[in-house]
Amino acid sequence: MADQALLDRARSGDEAAFAELVKPHRRELHPHCYRLLGSFDDADDALQETLLAARRGLPAFQARASVRTWLYRIATNTCLNLVRKAARRPQTTEPLPATAPVPAGSNEVTWLQPYPDKLLDDLPDDDPGPEARVERNEAVSLAFVTALQLLSPRARAVLILRDVLGFTVREVAGILGSTEEAVAMTLSRARATLRGHTPSPGAPVPRLPGPERARRTEWRAAWPRLWARMTSMRS
Protein backbone atom coordinates (compact mmCIF):
# COMPACT_ATOMS: atom_id res chain seq x y z
CA MET A 1 0.00 0.00 0.00
CA ALA A 2 1.37 3.37 -0.96
CA ASP A 3 2.49 5.85 1.58
CA GLN A 4 -0.41 8.28 2.03
CA ALA A 5 1.80 11.37 2.05
CA LEU A 6 3.44 10.28 -1.19
CA LEU A 7 0.06 9.61 -2.73
CA ASP A 8 -1.21 13.04 -1.67
CA ARG A 9 1.84 14.76 -3.14
CA ALA A 10 1.46 12.84 -6.40
CA ARG A 11 -2.24 13.72 -6.51
CA SER A 12 -1.44 17.39 -6.12
CA GLY A 13 0.60 17.23 -9.31
CA ASP A 14 4.09 16.62 -7.89
CA GLU A 15 5.94 14.91 -10.78
CA ALA A 16 8.70 13.52 -8.59
CA ALA A 17 6.15 12.00 -6.21
CA PHE A 18 4.30 10.39 -9.12
CA ALA A 19 7.56 8.95 -10.44
CA GLU A 20 8.35 7.54 -7.01
CA LEU A 21 4.85 6.11 -6.68
CA VAL A 22 5.03 4.11 -9.93
CA LYS A 23 8.75 3.31 -9.83
CA PRO A 24 8.49 0.01 -7.92
CA HIS A 25 6.02 -1.29 -10.53
CA ARG A 26 6.88 0.13 -13.94
CA ARG A 27 9.56 -2.48 -14.68
CA GLU A 28 7.25 -5.42 -14.06
CA LEU A 29 4.52 -3.78 -16.14
CA HIS A 30 6.71 -4.00 -19.23
CA PRO A 31 6.86 -7.82 -19.41
CA HIS A 32 3.14 -7.83 -18.58
CA CYS A 33 2.46 -5.70 -21.66
CA TYR A 34 4.85 -7.90 -23.65
CA ARG A 35 2.90 -11.05 -22.73
CA LEU A 36 -0.36 -9.38 -23.69
CA LEU A 37 0.95 -8.02 -26.98
CA GLY A 38 3.74 -10.44 -27.97
CA SER A 39 5.82 -7.52 -29.16
CA PHE A 40 8.54 -5.60 -27.37
CA ASP A 41 7.93 -2.47 -29.45
CA ASP A 42 4.20 -2.54 -28.75
CA ALA A 43 4.93 -3.12 -25.06
CA ASP A 44 7.03 0.06 -25.06
CA ASP A 45 4.13 2.02 -26.50
CA ALA A 46 1.65 0.45 -24.09
CA LEU A 47 3.79 1.20 -21.05
CA GLN A 48 4.17 4.85 -22.05
CA GLU A 49 0.43 5.13 -22.52
CA THR A 50 -0.17 3.39 -19.21
CA LEU A 51 1.96 5.87 -17.29
CA LEU A 52 0.27 8.82 -18.97
CA ALA A 53 -3.15 7.38 -18.19
CA ALA A 54 -2.12 6.71 -14.60
CA ARG A 55 -1.05 10.31 -14.12
CA ARG A 56 -4.29 11.54 -15.61
CA GLY A 57 -6.33 9.12 -13.53
CA LEU A 58 -4.55 9.61 -10.22
CA PRO A 59 -7.06 12.11 -8.78
CA ALA A 60 -9.78 9.49 -9.22
CA PHE A 61 -7.68 6.69 -7.67
CA GLN A 62 -9.53 5.71 -4.51
CA ALA A 63 -6.70 3.68 -2.96
CA ARG A 64 -9.18 0.87 -2.31
CA ALA A 65 -6.86 -1.30 -4.37
CA SER A 66 -3.07 -1.17 -4.08
CA VAL A 67 -1.13 1.07 -6.45
CA ARG A 68 0.21 -2.10 -8.07
CA THR A 69 -3.23 -3.52 -8.82
CA TRP A 70 -4.40 -0.12 -10.04
CA LEU A 71 -1.44 0.10 -12.45
CA TYR A 72 -2.05 -3.45 -13.68
CA ARG A 73 -5.64 -2.46 -14.39
CA ILE A 74 -4.56 0.51 -16.47
CA ALA A 75 -1.81 -1.43 -18.27
CA THR A 76 -4.09 -4.38 -19.05
CA ASN A 77 -6.85 -2.21 -20.44
CA THR A 78 -4.37 -0.08 -22.39
CA CYS A 79 -3.03 -3.23 -24.05
CA LEU A 80 -6.53 -4.52 -24.80
CA ASN A 81 -7.36 -1.17 -26.40
CA LEU A 82 -4.19 -1.32 -28.50
CA VAL A 83 -5.18 -4.75 -29.78
CA ARG A 84 -8.74 -3.61 -30.42
CA LYS A 85 -7.58 -0.57 -32.38
CA ALA A 86 -5.02 -2.74 -34.16
CA ALA A 87 -2.57 0.02 -33.32
CA ARG A 88 0.36 -2.31 -33.72
CA ARG A 89 3.52 -1.13 -35.32
CA PRO A 90 3.82 -2.20 -38.94
CA GLN A 91 6.01 -5.22 -39.65
CA THR A 92 8.37 -5.53 -42.53
CA THR A 93 10.07 -8.65 -43.72
CA GLU A 94 12.78 -9.57 -46.17
CA PRO A 95 11.77 -11.85 -49.02
CA LEU A 96 12.99 -15.44 -48.91
CA PRO A 97 14.92 -17.04 -51.78
CA ALA A 98 12.65 -18.73 -54.29
CA THR A 99 14.30 -22.05 -53.55
CA ALA A 100 13.17 -22.00 -49.89
CA PRO A 101 11.59 -25.31 -48.87
CA VAL A 102 7.83 -25.46 -48.53
CA PRO A 103 6.75 -24.62 -44.97
CA ALA A 104 4.97 -27.24 -42.89
CA GLY A 105 2.41 -24.76 -41.72
CA SER A 106 1.64 -21.14 -41.06
CA ASN A 107 2.99 -19.07 -38.24
CA GLU A 108 0.01 -17.09 -37.04
CA VAL A 109 1.93 -15.01 -34.55
CA THR A 110 3.82 -12.90 -37.07
CA TRP A 111 4.25 -9.98 -34.67
CA LEU A 112 6.19 -11.96 -32.08
CA GLN A 113 9.39 -10.35 -30.84
CA PRO A 114 12.07 -11.63 -28.46
CA TYR A 115 12.44 -10.39 -24.86
CA PRO A 116 15.91 -9.81 -23.37
CA ASP A 117 16.64 -11.81 -20.22
CA LYS A 118 18.56 -8.90 -18.73
CA LEU A 119 15.30 -6.98 -18.31
CA LEU A 120 13.86 -9.92 -16.40
CA ASP A 121 16.91 -10.40 -14.19
CA ASP A 122 16.54 -6.87 -12.90
CA LEU A 123 12.96 -7.32 -11.78
CA PRO A 124 12.22 -7.19 -8.08
CA ASP A 125 11.92 -10.73 -6.79
CA ASP A 126 8.23 -10.42 -6.11
CA ASP A 127 6.57 -13.69 -5.39
CA PRO A 128 3.47 -14.08 -7.48
CA GLY A 129 0.34 -14.72 -5.46
CA PRO A 130 -0.46 -18.28 -4.35
CA GLU A 131 -2.93 -18.49 -7.24
CA ALA A 132 -0.14 -18.42 -9.84
CA ARG A 133 0.19 -21.66 -11.81
CA VAL A 134 2.83 -20.82 -14.37
CA GLU A 135 6.44 -20.69 -13.23
CA ARG A 136 8.14 -17.37 -13.66
CA ASN A 137 10.84 -18.78 -15.95
CA GLU A 138 8.29 -20.44 -18.19
CA ALA A 139 5.96 -17.49 -18.24
CA VAL A 140 8.22 -15.68 -20.68
CA SER A 141 9.32 -18.63 -22.84
CA LEU A 142 8.71 -18.31 -26.57
CA ALA A 143 6.37 -21.29 -26.57
CA PHE A 144 4.23 -19.83 -23.79
CA VAL A 145 4.14 -16.28 -25.18
CA THR A 146 3.31 -17.67 -28.63
CA ALA A 147 0.51 -19.84 -27.27
CA LEU A 148 -0.88 -16.85 -25.37
CA GLN A 149 -1.20 -14.90 -28.62
CA LEU A 150 -3.55 -17.56 -29.95
CA LEU A 151 -6.09 -16.80 -27.22
CA SER A 152 -8.59 -14.00 -27.57
CA PRO A 153 -7.19 -10.77 -26.04
CA ARG A 154 -9.56 -10.95 -23.10
CA ALA A 155 -8.87 -14.62 -22.41
CA ARG A 156 -5.17 -13.86 -22.62
CA ALA A 157 -5.53 -11.08 -20.05
CA VAL A 158 -7.50 -13.32 -17.69
CA LEU A 159 -4.98 -16.13 -17.94
CA ILE A 160 -1.96 -13.87 -17.42
CA LEU A 161 -3.48 -11.98 -14.51
CA ARG A 162 -4.57 -15.11 -12.75
CA ASP A 163 -2.11 -17.88 -13.69
CA VAL A 164 1.08 -15.85 -14.19
CA LEU A 165 0.64 -12.95 -11.78
CA GLY A 166 -1.51 -14.72 -9.22
CA PHE A 167 -4.32 -12.21 -8.87
CA THR A 168 -7.49 -13.74 -7.45
CA VAL A 169 -10.54 -14.22 -9.67
CA ARG A 170 -12.17 -11.38 -7.76
CA GLU A 171 -9.22 -9.07 -8.45
CA VAL A 172 -9.15 -10.08 -12.11
CA ALA A 173 -12.83 -9.27 -12.38
CA GLY A 174 -12.12 -5.85 -10.87
CA ILE A 175 -9.24 -5.21 -13.25
CA LEU A 176 -11.28 -6.14 -16.32
CA GLY A 177 -14.56 -4.66 -15.18
CA SER A 178 -16.16 -8.09 -15.33
CA THR A 179 -17.87 -10.52 -13.00
CA GLU A 180 -16.23 -13.36 -11.10
CA GLU A 181 -18.43 -15.88 -12.92
CA ALA A 182 -17.43 -14.57 -16.34
CA VAL A 183 -13.74 -14.54 -15.37
CA ALA A 184 -13.91 -18.10 -14.05
CA MET A 185 -15.53 -19.32 -17.26
CA THR A 186 -13.05 -17.49 -19.50
CA LEU A 187 -10.20 -18.81 -17.39
CA SER A 188 -11.17 -22.45 -17.68
CA ARG A 189 -11.59 -22.16 -21.46
CA ALA A 190 -8.29 -20.30 -21.78
CA ARG A 191 -6.43 -22.99 -19.84
CA ALA A 192 -7.85 -25.71 -22.06
CA THR A 193 -7.00 -23.78 -25.24
CA LEU A 194 -3.49 -23.10 -24.02
CA ARG A 195 -2.87 -26.78 -23.33
CA GLY A 196 -4.04 -27.54 -26.87
CA HIS A 197 -1.61 -25.01 -28.35
CA THR A 198 1.45 -26.24 -26.52
CA PRO A 199 3.44 -27.43 -29.52
CA SER A 200 5.74 -30.22 -28.33
CA PRO A 201 6.29 -32.51 -25.37
CA GLY A 202 9.33 -30.67 -24.06
CA ALA A 203 7.99 -27.20 -24.53
CA PRO A 204 7.15 -25.24 -21.42
CA VAL A 205 3.55 -25.71 -20.45
CA PRO A 206 1.42 -24.05 -17.81
CA ARG A 207 2.07 -25.54 -14.46
CA LEU A 208 -0.47 -28.22 -13.71
CA PRO A 209 -0.94 -30.24 -10.58
CA GLY A 210 -0.02 -33.91 -10.53
CA PRO A 211 1.66 -35.93 -13.27
CA GLU A 212 2.49 -32.99 -15.52
CA ARG A 213 4.65 -31.39 -12.88
CA ALA A 214 6.30 -34.67 -12.00
CA ARG A 215 7.25 -35.23 -15.61
CA ARG A 216 8.91 -31.87 -15.90
CA THR A 217 10.79 -32.44 -12.69
CA GLU A 218 12.12 -35.70 -14.14
CA TRP A 219 13.09 -33.91 -17.28
CA ARG A 220 15.11 -31.40 -15.33
CA ALA A 221 16.73 -34.09 -13.24
CA ALA A 222 17.75 -35.92 -16.40
CA TRP A 223 19.73 -33.03 -17.75
CA PRO A 224 21.52 -31.47 -14.80
CA ARG A 225 24.44 -30.23 -16.85
CA LEU A 226 22.23 -28.46 -19.31
CA TRP A 227 19.96 -27.09 -16.65
CA ALA A 228 22.89 -25.87 -14.58
CA ARG A 229 24.25 -24.06 -17.56
CA MET A 230 20.91 -22.50 -18.41
CA THR A 231 20.42 -21.23 -14.91
CA SER A 232 24.02 -20.17 -14.25
CA MET A 233 23.99 -18.08 -17.40
CA ARG A 234 21.20 -16.03 -15.91
CA SER A 235 23.28 -14.83 -13.00
Add this chain to the structure above:
Amino acid sequence: MARRLAAALGAHDVDAVVSLLAEDIRIAMPPFPAIWQGRERAARFLTEVAFRLVPEARFAETRANNQPALAVYTRDQAAGIWRGSGLLVITLRGDQIAGLTRFESHTLRRFGLPRMLPGSSLGEWAARP
Protein backbone atom coordinates in the same frame (compact mmCIF):
# COMPACT_ATOMS: atom_id res chain seq x y z
CA MET B 1 24.47 -25.73 -27.06
CA ALA B 2 24.44 -22.18 -28.42
CA ARG B 3 28.19 -22.42 -28.94
CA ARG B 4 27.95 -25.78 -30.75
CA LEU B 5 25.20 -24.42 -32.95
CA ALA B 6 27.21 -21.29 -33.71
CA ALA B 7 30.26 -23.36 -34.69
CA ALA B 8 28.20 -25.64 -36.95
CA LEU B 9 26.33 -22.75 -38.57
CA GLY B 10 29.51 -20.75 -39.02
CA ALA B 11 31.16 -23.69 -40.79
CA HIS B 12 28.07 -24.25 -43.01
CA ASP B 13 28.18 -27.83 -41.73
CA VAL B 14 24.62 -29.03 -42.39
CA ASP B 15 25.19 -32.47 -40.85
CA ALA B 16 26.62 -30.97 -37.69
CA VAL B 17 23.65 -28.60 -37.34
CA VAL B 18 21.12 -31.36 -38.03
CA SER B 19 22.76 -33.61 -35.42
CA LEU B 20 21.80 -31.01 -32.79
CA LEU B 21 18.15 -30.88 -33.88
CA ALA B 22 15.15 -32.81 -32.60
CA GLU B 23 13.29 -34.93 -35.14
CA ASP B 24 10.36 -32.50 -35.08
CA ILE B 25 12.46 -29.30 -35.08
CA ARG B 26 10.38 -26.21 -35.82
CA ILE B 27 11.92 -23.24 -37.58
CA ALA B 28 10.15 -19.89 -37.68
CA MET B 29 11.24 -16.44 -38.73
CA PRO B 30 8.61 -13.90 -37.77
CA PRO B 31 7.17 -11.79 -39.26
CA PHE B 32 7.36 -14.35 -42.06
CA PRO B 33 4.11 -16.29 -41.61
CA ALA B 34 5.50 -19.80 -41.93
CA ILE B 35 6.88 -22.69 -39.91
CA TRP B 36 9.25 -25.33 -41.24
CA GLN B 37 9.20 -28.62 -39.41
CA GLY B 38 11.38 -31.70 -39.35
CA ARG B 39 15.09 -32.36 -39.79
CA GLU B 40 14.91 -32.87 -43.53
CA ARG B 41 13.21 -29.52 -44.14
CA ALA B 42 15.58 -27.90 -41.68
CA ALA B 43 18.56 -29.14 -43.70
CA ARG B 44 17.09 -27.74 -46.88
CA PHE B 45 16.20 -24.54 -45.11
CA LEU B 46 19.83 -24.13 -44.09
CA THR B 47 21.25 -24.61 -47.58
CA GLU B 48 18.51 -22.78 -49.46
CA VAL B 49 17.74 -19.94 -47.08
CA ALA B 50 20.06 -19.45 -44.12
CA PHE B 51 23.41 -19.98 -45.82
CA ARG B 52 22.32 -17.96 -48.84
CA LEU B 53 21.05 -14.97 -46.90
CA VAL B 54 24.00 -15.10 -44.50
CA PRO B 55 26.93 -16.51 -46.46
CA GLU B 56 29.50 -15.62 -43.81
CA ALA B 57 28.45 -15.33 -40.20
CA ARG B 58 29.78 -14.43 -36.78
CA PHE B 59 27.78 -15.00 -33.62
CA ALA B 60 27.44 -13.50 -30.16
CA GLU B 61 25.75 -15.44 -27.36
CA THR B 62 22.91 -13.83 -25.47
CA ARG B 63 19.61 -14.86 -23.86
CA ALA B 64 16.03 -14.13 -24.80
CA ASN B 65 12.77 -15.32 -23.26
CA ASN B 66 14.79 -17.30 -20.73
CA GLN B 67 16.31 -19.28 -23.57
CA PRO B 68 19.78 -19.30 -25.14
CA ALA B 69 20.12 -17.14 -28.23
CA LEU B 70 22.64 -16.10 -30.85
CA ALA B 71 23.01 -12.68 -32.38
CA VAL B 72 23.94 -13.23 -36.01
CA TYR B 73 26.29 -10.91 -37.90
CA THR B 74 26.95 -11.18 -41.60
CA ARG B 75 29.99 -9.87 -43.39
CA ASP B 76 29.60 -6.70 -45.42
CA GLN B 77 32.72 -6.91 -47.48
CA ALA B 78 32.37 -3.52 -49.16
CA ALA B 79 32.06 -1.73 -45.83
CA GLY B 80 34.61 -3.92 -44.07
CA ILE B 81 32.28 -4.67 -41.15
CA TRP B 82 29.99 -7.38 -39.80
CA ARG B 83 26.38 -6.27 -39.91
CA GLY B 84 23.73 -7.55 -37.48
CA SER B 85 21.37 -9.71 -39.51
CA GLY B 86 19.12 -11.25 -36.90
CA LEU B 87 18.61 -12.93 -33.55
CA LEU B 88 18.29 -16.70 -33.35
CA VAL B 89 16.47 -17.91 -30.24
CA ILE B 90 16.98 -21.57 -29.35
CA THR B 91 14.25 -23.71 -27.80
CA LEU B 92 15.77 -26.71 -26.06
CA ARG B 93 14.15 -30.04 -25.26
CA GLY B 94 16.55 -32.16 -23.29
CA ASP B 95 19.86 -32.08 -25.15
CA GLN B 96 18.26 -31.32 -28.50
CA ILE B 97 17.16 -28.17 -30.24
CA ALA B 98 13.38 -28.36 -30.68
CA GLY B 99 12.92 -24.87 -32.06
CA LEU B 100 14.85 -22.16 -33.83
CA THR B 101 13.15 -18.79 -34.08
CA ARG B 102 14.88 -16.11 -36.07
CA PHE B 103 13.96 -12.49 -35.42
CA GLU B 104 14.74 -9.37 -37.42
CA SER B 105 17.97 -7.47 -36.85
CA HIS B 106 16.33 -4.40 -35.33
CA THR B 107 15.58 -6.47 -32.22
CA LEU B 108 19.32 -6.64 -31.41
CA ARG B 109 19.50 -3.21 -29.82
CA ARG B 110 17.09 -4.35 -27.09
CA PHE B 111 19.79 -6.78 -26.03
CA GLY B 112 22.49 -4.17 -25.74
CA LEU B 113 24.12 -5.74 -28.77
CA PRO B 114 25.76 -3.62 -31.46
CA ARG B 115 24.08 -3.50 -34.86
CA MET B 116 27.47 -3.98 -36.45
CA LEU B 117 30.91 -5.21 -35.51
CA PRO B 118 34.06 -3.66 -36.93
CA GLY B 119 35.97 -5.93 -39.28
CA SER B 120 39.03 -5.75 -37.09
CA SER B 121 37.63 -7.11 -33.82
CA LEU B 122 36.93 -10.65 -34.93
CA GLY B 123 38.87 -12.07 -32.04
CA GLU B 124 36.22 -10.81 -29.63
CA TRP B 125 33.03 -11.68 -31.42
CA ALA B 126 32.27 -14.77 -29.38
CA ALA B 127 32.34 -12.95 -26.06
CA ARG B 128 29.05 -12.74 -24.25
CA PRO B 129 27.76 -9.18 -24.05
